[in-house]
Amino acid sequence: MSGPSFGIDLGTTNVCLAVARAENEPPATALVPQVVHEGEVAERPLLPSFLYLPGPAELKEGAIALPWDPDRTYVVGAFAREQGARIPSRLVASAKSWLSHAGVDRREAILPWGAPEEVEKVSPVGASARYLAHLREAWDHLHPDLPLAEQDLVLTVPASFDAVARELTVEAARAAGLERLTLLEEPQAALYAWVAAHPDWRKRLSVGDLILVCDIGGGTTDFSLIAVMEEEGALELRRVAVGDHILLGGDNMDLALTYALRARLQEKGQTIDDWQLRALVHSVRQAKEQLFADESLAAAPVVIPCRGSRLIGGTLRTELDRATLESVLLDGFFPRVDADARPETPRRVALTALGLPYAHDPAFTRHLAAFLGRHAASTASLPPGVHAEGRSFLHPTAILFNGGPTKAAPVRARILEVLESWIAAEGGRPPKVLEGGDPDLAVARGAAYYGLVRRGRGVRIRGGSARSYYVGIERAELAVPGVPPRVDAICIAPFGMEEGSEITLSEPLGLWVGEPASFRFFASSSRRDDEVGTAVDPAELEELPPIETTLEGEAGVAVPVRLRARLTEVGTLELFAVDAGGREWRLEFQIER
Amino acid sequence: MEEKRLGFWARLAMFFWLPWKILFGPRAAWRVREALSAPEVPEPAALPAPPKPPKPEPKKPSGEEALRLLAILQRDGRLVDFLMEDISAAPDDQVGAAARIVHEGCRKALAQYVTLRPLRPEREGETVTVPDGFDAAEIRLSGNVVGKPPYRGILAHPGWKAVEVRLPEVAPGLDATIVAPAEVEVA
Numbered sequence: 001m002s003g004p005s006f007g008i009d010l011g012t013t014n015v016c017l018a019v020a021r022a023e024n025e026p027p028a029t030a031l032v033p034q035v036v037h038e039g040e041v042a043e044r045p046l047l048p049s050f051l052y053l054p055g056p057a058e059l060k061e062g063a064i065a066l067p068w069d070p071d072r073t074y075v076v077g078a079f080a081r082e083q084g085a086r087i088p089s090r091l092v093a094s095a096k097s098w099l100s101h102a103g104v105d106r107r108e109a110i111l112p113w114g115a116p117e118e119v120e121k122v123s124p125v126g127a128s129a130r131y132l133a134h135l136r137e138a139w140d141h142l143h144p145d146l147p148l149a150e151q152d153l154v155l156t157v158p159a160s161f162d163a164v165a166r167e168l169t170v171e172a173a174r175a176a177g178l179e180r181l182t183l184l185e186e187p188q189a190a191l192y193a194w195v196a197a198h199p200d201w202r203k204r205l206s207v208g209d210l211i212l213v214c215d216i217g218g219g220t221t222d223f224s225l226i227a228v229m230e231e232e233g234a235l236e237l238r239r240v241a242v243g244d245h246i247l248l249g250g251d252n253m254d255l256a257l258t259y260a261l262r263a264r265l266q267e268k269g270q271t272i273d274d275w276q277l278r279a280l281v282h283s284v285r286q287a288k289e290q291l292f293a294d295e296s297l298a299a300a301p302v303v304i305p306c307r308g309s310r311l312i313g314g315t316l317r318t319e320l321d322r323a324t325l326e327s328v329l330l331d332g333f334f335p336r337v338d339a340d341a342r343p344e345t346p347r348r349v350a351l352t353a354l355g356l357p358y359a360h361d362p363a364f365t366r367h368l369a370a371f372l373g374r375h376a377a378s379t380a381s382l383p384p385g386v387h388a389e390g391r392s393f394l395h396p397t398a399i400l401f402n403g404g405p406t407k408a409a410p411v412r413a414r415i416l417e418v419l420e421s422w423i424a425a426e427g428g429r430p431p432k433v434l435e436g437g438d439p440d441l442a443v444a445r446g447a448a449y450y451g452l453v454r455r456g457r458g459v460r461i462r463g464g465s466a467r468s469y470y471v472g473i474e475r476a477e478l479a480v481p482g483v484p485p486r487v488d489a490i491c492i493a494p495f496g497m498e499e500g501s502e503i504t505l506s507e508p509l510g511l512w513v514g515e516p517a518s519f520r521f522f523a524s525s526s527r528r529d530d531e532v533g534t535a536v537d538p539a540e541l542e543e544l545p546p547i548e549t550t551l552e553g554e555a556g557v558a559v560p561v562r563l564r565a566r567l568t569e570v571g572t573l574e575l576f577a578v579d580a581g582g583r584e585w586r587l588e589f590q591i592e593r
Numbered sequence: 594m595e596e597k598r599l600g601f602w603a604r605l606a607m608f609f610w611l612p613w614k615i616l617f618g619p620r621a622a623w624r625v626r627e628a629l630s631a632p633e634v635p636e637p638a639a640l641p642a643p644p645k646p647p648k649p650e651p652k653k654p655s656g657e658e659a660l661r662l663l664a665i666l667q668r669d670g671r672l673v674d675f676l677m678e679d680i681s682a683a684p685d686d687q688v689g690a691a692a693r694i695v696h697e698g699c700r701k702a703l704a705q706y707v708t709l710r711p712l713r714p715e716r717e718g719e720t721v722t723v724p725d726g727f728d729a730a731e732i733r734l735s736g737n738v739v740g741k742p743p744y745r746g747i748l749a750h751p752g753w754k755a756v757e758v759r760l761p762e763v764a765p766g767l768d769a770t771i772v773a774p775a776e777v778e779v780a
Contacts, residue, residue: 037668039764062764275778286697303693307776311674312683317690 004146005451007154007189008135009444010169012096012249013218015047015131016441017139020448023458026196027448029441032138034077038063043142044078045441047135051092051127052080053112053119058087068141076134085278089115094219095127097356099172100158100165100245102545107168113355125172132176149177154447154454158222159185159242159466162523163573164544164589170572183571184450186443187213187224188239188461190402193446194436195459202235204434205398210240210386211434212396214368214415215443216403221246221364223371225394226461227383238383239463241394242525243371248359250405253329256362257284260328261302261318270316272304279304287320288329292408298322326410334365334414339373339393339422341366365418369393372422374526382528395423400434407439462498465567468530469493470541471575472520473509489522489541491534493565493573502566503532504578509563511577514555518548518590519563547575547587563587657769658760664772665706670698673772706759712752721748 007027009016020027031043039062052075054064064075075083084091092111099106101124109121122130139148155178157169166183173181184192190213195201205211209228215221223243229236258281265272272280280302287300299321306314343361361367372393388394399419401412412433420430436442453460470489492505511517522541530536551559561577564584568574575587599607615622666672675695680688703709712731715721723732725742731752734744 036761039767040761042761060764060766062766065764301690301693303690305671305691305694309674310678311671311691311694312678312680312687315687315690315694317686317693 003151005154005448005455006148006151007156007184007444007447007449007451008132009156009186009189009441009447010096010128010131011049011217011443012094012220013049013251014440015049015135016045016444017047017135018441018444018448020196020445020452023196023449023452024199027193027445029444030139031142032077032135033067033141034134034138035064035066035075035079036077037079037082039065040079041065041067047077047131047138048081049093049095049131050080050084051076051095051111051122051130052084053090053092053122054083055087055090055118059083066137068137074130076130088112090119092122092127094356095124095131097219097247098124099128099168100161101356102164103357125168125175128169128172129175132173132178136177149179151180152451152454153178153181154184154189154451155181156184156186156189156443156447157571158220158245159187159224159239160222160245160525161185162467162542162544163469167572167589170570181570182451182454184447185224185239185242185463185466187215187222187242187402188226188463189443189446189450190215190436190439191226191237191400191446191461192450192453193442194400194434196446196449197437201459205235207235208386209397210394211398211400212372212419212431213400213402214406216364216401216405216411217249218251218404219247219249221248221359221367221403223368225372225375225396227386229383235459237459237461239461239466240383240386241371241375241528242466243367244525246359246367247356248362248364248367250403252362253333253405254281254285254288256328256332257288257320257325260324261320265316265318272316273307275307276304276316284320288325289408291320291322291325292410330410330414333362334411334418335363336418336421337363337365337369339369339425341369342373343367343370365415368415368419369422372396375528391426391428393422395426395428396431397429398434399431400436402436402439402442404440464496464498465493465573466495467523467525468495468527469565469573470522470524470536470538471505471547471563472522472538473507487520487538488535489520489538491530491532491536492563492575493567494531495524495528497565497567499567499571500569502564504562504564505533506562507533508560509577510558511551511561512555513551513553513557513559516548516550517577518546519587521545521547521589544589546590548590549577549585549587551577551585561585660769660772661760661763662706664769665702666699667773669702670695670700672699706761707755708757708759709753710756712754713748715748715751717748717751719748720745 004019004021007018017030017032018027019030029045031045032047033041033043034047036042036044038059054075064072064079066072080091084093090112095111098104098111104110106124109123109126111122111124111127112119115121136148155169155173157166169183170181191211198204205228207228207230211226213224213226224239225241226237226239229238258277261284262272262277262280283302283304287302290300291297299319302318302320304316305311308314343363343366345360376388376391376393382388396419399416406412416433423430452458469492471492472487473490474485475488490505493503497503521544522538523544524541527536559579561579564576564578566574576584577587578584615625663673667674671694675691713721723734723742723744723746727742736746738744
């Protein structure tokens with residue numbers, strides 16, 4: 001294999017494409033032509049992950065034409081976001097969060113969520129496919145001699161994506177015409193970007209180091225722990241833990257500041273409409289960045305134009321002062337808490353509104369404490385050099401920040417301060433900070449670099465399955481009326497199962513031919529020590545959509561089969577029922593509800 | 594152009610051989626008679642001197658690109674709204690608040706579409722030397738300008754030069770005269 005390697009960061013708010021041509025050359029981000037304003041196409045390094053579905057006669061002909069498709073009926077990218085701010089009911093946003101949301105059928109056309117009947121909707125998979133298709137078309141338009149579909153691609157997913165969300169991501173890529181791809185977890189990609197930028201990385205890390213990758217995006221947060229080990233005299237990296245999918249990010253922070261300033265305006269008797277609220281969010285973000293960039297500023301002005309043509313007199317003016325910034329943003333999202341703090345869980349109410357399962361607790365530090373504390377219990381599977389004895393949580397020795405919000409030095413300083421206080425309380429040493437490159441582009445660049453690493457050049461992070469997976473099997477016991485038979489969850493794919501390997505459950509099952517056979521399916525990101533065949537109480541696990549297959553053949557016959565799990569090289573989990581003759585039936589995720 | 598006369602020596606040579614040619618060559622004699630009886634071809638007039646390049650006619654601007662830039666500055670920085678408003682009676686703090694919006698938006702738009710750099714690297718107030726053969730379009734002199742360059746003076750303003758203009762291509766159907774569309778919020 002030769003030729004460049006491509007990395008795609010399919011983010012919640014932005015999509016980014018990077019190209020790595022040679023290992024000693026830093027991966028570069030590619031420009032993506034897109035409609036940026038009505039009738040105006042320009043090249044930008046990021047493609048905002050927004051899809052806008054215009055109504056009839058709403059835009060002039062040619063307003064969303066692309067050089068390679070003058071008759072396009074939808075728009076992706078910067079203009080989709082701009083126009084969607086005006087008409088939100090036709091805007092698809094956060095498609096990626098929907099892709100990982102088990103509460104809905106992710107292949108059904110449900111987006112824009114809550115849109116009126118007349119809007120032609122798309123599925124979360126379909127929306128993601130359109131972003132990727134735009135990326136492919138844009139690249140091919142600029143590089144007709146190097147079609148993207150024929151290149152080696154690495155597509156990143158959050159480490160917290162479960163087997164179903166990964167499968168659906170691959171499905172979206174295939175629908176976009178991208179078949180030659182491998183999945184990579186985003187925090188790993190961020191670390192690859194750091195390795196690519198530091199050829200002397202082996203001198204900066206040593207055996208026993210435990211790197212916390214703290215990836216805070218626009219809408220989601222992802223934690224991973226990666227250990228540095230020694231194997232045959234060389235340093236090796238192994239991903240040892242991933243966190244849960246937390247729908248909390250920089251957008252929450254901007255919104256919190258915006259509401260604080262809106263309240264201040266309202267105290268003065270000034271009301272603002274929805275249009276002005278969006279302008280306020282924009283202005284608050286600018287002010288925040290100004291204050292973060294210049295420590296000497298006490299306050300930054302915030303101005304909101306009125307929508308009409310009278311700019312003077314209609315413009316509202318306030319300011320964002322440092323005290324508000326610190327109390328709302330730092331103390332609100334990064335409070336100084338103890339290591340045993342845990343996120344507040346929502347009170348269970350009988351009727352929960354559908355929609356995205358946003359994080360209930362906005363405190364990143366509490367989510368971080370929960371993540372580090374959860375994995376301290378299972379010490380058996382930790383790599384040598386990493387120890388948790390006498391510690392209430394795993395102590396990271398290094399931290400790598402990623403994602404736009406971590407560009408702010410005070411945010412990084414606060415996270416570090418809190419983490420140091422936890423470690424110091426247990427007598428540990430403060431972690432060092434791995435200074436990275438551009439936190440907005442690192443994931444795509446790291447993914448492109450990983451594409452070269454896969455060809456056998458450079459260090460590779462060994463990860464394997466980030467979760468353990470279980471199938472529900474009914475316990476054979478005396479039937480009691482009114483009591484459903486109890487279900488055991490049997491581990492079929494253990495934590496850390498390697499890509500390219502497969503495992504067969506030794507216990508045979510009888511399946512009826514001609515009838516759909518369905519199993520409950522579970523996962524856990526914290527049960528690191530379960531082995532294949534371990535029976536677990538399902539109450540301790542997270543339930544995923546059931547898996548199902550139909551054995552073809554003469555109906556009414558029961559066939560003894562075994563269940564087999566395979567972690568593909570692509571990074572997806574495949575499950576099969578195998579009979580004595582070696583025939584396989586693929587078990588599909590039943591995500592339809 | 595070839596000179597249509599012969600020199601003395603060429604004429605002398607001809608004086609000796611031409612009579613013989615006429616006497617013994619009937620065809621040559623006929624050609625000589627024809628040549629001498631034909632009306633003399635008038636010498637073509639000297640080519641007119643290349644005309645002085647006409648003074649470039651002032652180009653009639655189509656206005657389309659200017660309007661597009663104006664539309665961008667209005668879209669991103671509300672410039673037209675600001676300029677079209679009567680600010681004479683408005684208090685300074687309100688003008689200031691509006692100016693921030695115009696400044697932030699227009700500045701960003703300008704950075705995106707035009708690359709500007711100062712014409713002179715020196716700082717304002719520094720002494721500069723204006724060399725002989727300077728471009729009067731780039732440097733405007735004022736004050737006690739006597740004699741020939743080089744001149745020495747104080748830089749009052751370093752000037753601006755648009756190094757690059759990247760106005761976007763727009764869809765052909767769009768009307769450039771619409772600087773900002775009317776906005777209607779549908780209830």
